[in-house]
Amino acid sequence: MVNLYLVAASIEKSHLAFPLGSLAIYVSLLDDKEIEKETSLVHTHYYIDRDDPEAIARTLAKKNIDIMGLSIYLFNREWMNSFLKAFKTHSPHTTLFAGGPETIAHPDELITLGCSFLILGEGEESTRVALKKWLNKEIIEGDGIYTKESNLATISYPNDLSKLHSVLLHKSVNLKKYSGILWELTRGCPYHCAFCFESKGTRSVRTYQFERIEKELDAIINSKVEHVFVLDPTFNMSKQRTVDLLTFLVQKSPSDIHYTFEIRAELLTTESARLFGELYCSLQIGLQSSNVAVLKGINRLFDPILFKEKIGLLHTFDVVFGLDLIIGLPGDTYESFLESIDYTLSLRPSNIDIFLLSLLPGTELYDRKDQFALDYQTHTPYELIESDSMSKTDIQKALLVKEACDIFYTKGNAVMWFHIMLTPLQLSASRFFILFASFLVEEHISSDDDTYEVQDMFINRIYKEYRLSHLLPIVLSYIEMHQGISYLQETGENPVVALSYEPEALALLDNHSVTWFYDRYKDKGKEKEYYLYASNGQIFFNVLDN
Known part of the structure; x- marks a missing residue:
């Protein structure tokens, strides 16, 4: 009997720490009769903030593992690198393979670190193919399988999702162990934003059958899970399917299950906004920038007037929503970033998540990096250092504004009163955050300080300064x-x-x-x-x- 281990690592134990990717491979292998007959399969899950990778490697090296698969993402790449090196030292005869987005980013590096083969793309089918070939001592090759010898592999995308096994319905997965789960209702994205892995995808969207979704919701309800993150990159892409799914969730979901959806604001309708308002949920919307030209450069169309009208529907039906911004997109300047801050705050989101651009290998933007003189970190998280439109100094200034916004607005739950407070000062939101950023430095404010007290301190100061x-x-x-x-x-x-x-x-x-x-x-x-x-x-x- 072959000992086969799958290893996943989350950032910390939280509502988001549900290793869906590795669990999907796990249940796929368990339900393959040939593999199940010849292997003893174990799924392990660790937390980066508390599990030392080298210590875990030493422990697992004692278990006589024949073959091990690693689930590697941007957020756990460094942990996995350390684990891989240590495990290879203590268990040199174990065959190693890996899947996840990072296998697409730097396949040759992972091969050099000791992986015998990599799974590119959605791996339920290609992992089974690779393992059967390994078990039969055949040459490991096939769709979505990358090796040192076969390094021109394409990314695999199973076309028929009905053939894939459900993680949420599988008897080997105990949902009660998790405080939150990731729920996948579709795969793929119709858009091709240049900074995203989907920029080189098929641009096709594949959906799971409604019968499966109904059964999975029953499993979620029975497990008493209270946080569900719907993974669809554009949940409201199909108008009728969105209404059907939301109606179903409103009718069947207990009031204590909180859903998080990613949507496109432009696709909102009055009916879908009303249904979101009837469900215990929050929405996250990727604005990225309010600059039409900047967004056009990354394959996104944007109408600021239409966007604002659609956001108005969410306010009409009291829907909680947040907006995302990216610092450093091609053509973005420090000044245009501040304009995006002002536009975003004018929409009164519950939270604003601001990220420095990550130039992910395997994306269209990565391939075009020289066109925009994008200088970036060559290791995770591949963050922008400078570009032809944003200098290092500008990026640092933008990051200070980001921190100020994070603390004062998002962490400080300021949405209900921010504009009431701001209006008498006759300041733009971005100018306010610039002043608050300076205050944080001057007063040596740290993340340990009470946010509400910090808010009160600054408001006292600035109101007195402005008489x-x-x-x-x-x-x-x-x-x-x-x-x-x-x-x-x-x-x-x-x-x-x-x-x-x-x-x-x-x-x-x-x-x-x-x-x-x-x-x-x-x-x-x-x-x-x-x-x-x-x-x-x-x-x-x-x-x-x-």
């Missing part, structure tokens, strides 16, 4: 009220907040300006403390006796 001290009791009370609500929703604990005005009065700021409020309530009352609690989906403020 708006008379508005501080209003602004700080409004912010304190929302900080308390956010804390209650995040932790379930009941905070006490100090407010200079009644909560009912402060709620008027949802629809009126701070100056309007000041004219109406010029004389602030005595500061009172309120105890916050939730009941039947509503939040209540109980005033505490002095």
Whole structure:
């Protein structure tokens, strides 16, 4: 009996730490009668933040493993490199192979490190082919299989998804072990954004049958999983399928399952936005930049007016959503990045995720890197160093703005009050974050400092600098009220907040300006403390006796 191990590694134990890729290979091999008959198959899963790769390698080397497969991604490449080198030293006779996006990025490097063969692309079928050839001592070759001798392999994409085994339905996978799962409803993407692996894909979208999806949702519900990340790169690509799936989820999902979807805002309809609003979910939308020319250069069409109209549908139906931006796309400048920040904030997302461009080997943009003079890290995470439109200095300035936005807006849950606070200052959002970035440096603020306290410190300072001290009791009370609500929703604990005005009065700021409020309530009352609690989906403020 051959000992076969599959090794996966996640960044940390979290809702996202569901090793779907390696589990898909695992169940595919288990259900192949020839392989199942001749092998003892084990799937192992480690966490980068707590599992030392060299120690794991020494432990596994004692298990007399005949063949081992590694699941290698951008986020775990360094861990896997260390593991691979150490394991090869302690167990030189074990055959090693690997799959995952990084096999496409640097196949020759992985062969040099000790892998006998690599699986390129979606590996359920090609891994079975390779293993059968290995078991039968045949030359390992075939669609999606890369070796030192056969180094012109193409990327494999199974056309018929109905032939693939479901990870979520397989008896060998215990979903109850995970706090969150990754759920795949389709494969492929109709777009070809130059920075993405899909830029060289088939541009075809393959869907799983609805019958399978129904069974998988039953398994999710029965496992008590509370966080589901739908992996479809464009969930709302097909109008009718989107409505059908959302209707199904709204009707069947328990209220405590939270879904995360990636969508294209331009494809939103009133009906799909309404259904998203009825489901406990959040959406992530890849804006990347608000510059039409920059986006055109990476094969993305963008109409800022249409985009804003579609985002308005999400606000109409109270849908939580976040927006993504990328620093350093070809043609992007520091100034155009700041314009993207301002446009993004004008849409009032719940969170903004900003990334420095990663020039991923195997993408169209990587092949065109010389055209844009893109200087980048030649190792993971392949981040941009400079380009012909953004210098090293500009990138560092943009990263400081990113950090400021991360802390103040996203980590600080500022969406409900940011624009109310910003308007009296008569500053753009980007200028505000530039000033906040300087404040972080001057005050030696670290990630360990309380975010809400840091927000209050900076608002106190900037309002005084702009001679708006008379508005501080209003602004700080409004912010304190929302900080308390956010804390209650995040932790379930009941905070006490100090407010200079009644909560009912402060709620008027949802629809009126701070100056309007000041004219109406010029004389602030005595500061009172309120105890916050939730009941039947509503939040209540109980005033505490002095």
